[in-house]
Amino acid sequence: MEKVIPFLMFQDGKAEEAMNFYTSLIEDSEITTIVRYGANEGGDEGTIMQANFTLKGQEFMCIDSNIKHEFSFTPSFSIYVTCNTEDEIRNLYQRLNESGQALMPLDDYGFSKKFGWLNDRFGVSWQLNLPK
Numbered sequence: 001m002e003k004v005i006p007f008l009m010f011q012d013g014k015a016e017e018a019m020n021f022y023t024s025l026i027e028d029s030e031i032t033t034i035v036r037y038g039a040n041e042g043g044d045e046g047t048i049m050q051a052n053f054t055l056k057g058q059e060f061m062c063i064d065s066n067i068k069h070e071f072s073f074t075p076s077f078s079i080y081v082t083c084n085t086e087d088e089i090r091n092l093y094q095r096l097n098e099s100g101q102a103l104m105p106l107d108d109y110g111f112s113k114k115f116g117w118l119n120d121r122f123g124v125s126w127q128l129n130l131p132k
């Protein structure tokens with residue numbers, strides 16, 4: 001086995017928008033490769049056939065699905081982020097929650113200084129933690 005990489009499948013051509021958003025929020029993050037569908041290929045021309053990006057060194061892979069599925073992302077799989085400061089967790093929670101859905105509002109739940117869980121506008125679930 002060479003490596004294990006989280007894989008995100010976006011619908012409605014949102015993969016590139018999501019990658020740009022995520023890499024703009026988290027420092028030391030970048031889009032590393034993008035392969036787009038061309039004319040007369042298996043997806044809409046210009047959408048993401050396959051792309052890779054990193055968030056703080058963690059590699060992710062994503063695609064734009066040209067097939068409409070009856071499923072999407074679920075909170076049972078989430079991206080877990082450990083934050084360093086109150087400002088960092090507050091800012092990240094606010095930005096990710098824009099047009100998203102709060103599952104657990106940012107608060108002290110006893111097991112950390114501050115914690116929040118949400119689905120972003122793309123449906124991807126995030127857990128943000130500020131340890132004690």
